[in-house]
Amino acid sequence: MTLHINMQVVPVISLIAGVLILVRPKLLNYIVAFYLIAVGVFGLIGR
Template identity: 75%
Template sequence: MTITVAHLQPVIAIIAGVLILIMPRLLNYIVAIYLILAGLFGLGIVH
């Protein structure tokens, strides 16, 4: 079984949601990192 981005996104979303609930100030950083990574994966720069 290979793990792809499609498998990781729900796990990352759950972890990010828990972190945001614990520390709301992390929201800006979590969203920024997610958007950067989603862009890099979408462009195919990161495999």
């Protein structure tokens, strides 16, 4: 099972998430939750 994501998108998303966490630390919970939900959905779709 492989997930093909444009490799230029991942660093940009990580950079934006890092800046948001620095600016508003309370967003960490939401960013992590969104990431886990996205990985789970893509994992189920990829089967």
